[in-house]
Amino acid sequence: MGHIARADFMGREFSPGFGGGVLAGQDPGRLVGGVYAANTVGAIVGSLAFSLLLIPLAGTKGSQQVLILLSAVAGLVALAPMLWRKTPSDGPALEAPLGAPGAVVLAAALGLAVLLAFHVGELPWGVVAYGRFTATYGDVFAPARDTKEEEVPRGGGKWTTYCEYVGEGLNGTVAVTMRTDGVRSFHSAGKVQASNDPRDMRLQRMLGHISALAFPNPKSVLVVACGAGVTPARSSPTPISSALSFATSSRCAQICRAPLHQGELRRRGQPARRDGA
Numbered sequence: 001m002g003h004i005a006r007a008d009f010m011g012r013e014f015s016p017g018f019g020g021g022v023l024a025g026q027d028p029g030r031l032v033g034g035v036y037a038a039n040t041v042g043a044i045v046g047s048l049a050f051s052l053l054l055i056p057l058a059g060t061k062g063s064q065q066v067l068i069l070l071s072a073v074a075g076l077v078a079l080a081p082m083l084w085r086k087t088p089s090d091g092p093a094l095e096a097p098l099g100a101p102g103a104v105v106l107a108a109a110l111g112l113a114v115l116l117a118f119h120v121g122e123l124p125w126g127v128v129a130y131g132r133f134t135a136t137y138g139d140v141f142a143p144a145r146d147t148k149e150e151e152v153p154r155g156g157g158k159w160t161t162y163c164e165y166v167g168e169g170l171n172g173t174v175a176v177t178m179r180t181d182g183v184r185s186f187h188s189a190g191k192v193q194a195s196n197d198p199r200d201m202r203l204q205r206m207l208g209h210i211s212a213l214a215f216p217n218p219k220s221v222l223v224v225a226c227g228a229g230v231t232p233a234r235s236s237p238t239p240i241s242s243a244l245s246f247a248t249s250s251r252c253a254q255i256c257r258a259p260l261h262q263g264e265l266r267r268r269g270q271p272a273r274r275d276g277a
Contacts, residue, residue: 072114129187144162144163152179157180
């Protein structure tokens, strides 16, 4: 309710605020309508540009830096005309509203924005892997990213969960973690999607076997969303000729090249294809 109330008050103040700043002979409705249209178009273009281009290319950190710099430039463009004198055609010249002190303040604000942009931190890998449960499990997360498997201690220590990989993509952000007890997990949308934990492996095998009960002798399998790749490998009690798996994200397809998938298929002597969409 609080968000609705704030949005309502902002909408009520928007039109009167612009209506009071129109020039003589200018239509207030046209001015307000133009600003509303520009705001809508900007919101659409911005959301598409950041979700389809900036985040896949520069990640969350780079996108936040771009947002800070764009905000600083927008403020500079809005306030810069107030730094110089105006000379109306039918009257004396008007003094600059901000003047030299205003120029100093604007320069300092622009420098501060650049400084803040370059101090934006990386997206914490715990947020990618566990979402809102980061506050619960955060004490056992090793702070470093891209930890190699041989660097993960066995049997415990100060931290019990290490991050091996984080990738931000067009359709989702994924992470791969390794625990000190040897369990590797694939994360997306803030939760574990697949792992080599024995309980998870039993579930994946059960899913593969249940779907195979509808066919007496399946020869090929199509799996949407790879996970650990165990489901296509265990989709039938008897060997299958091919297993085609589609990942819903290119990042997921990249992660599905993990040894879990290939090891299970090699044990059964089955070929596999993996594609990302």
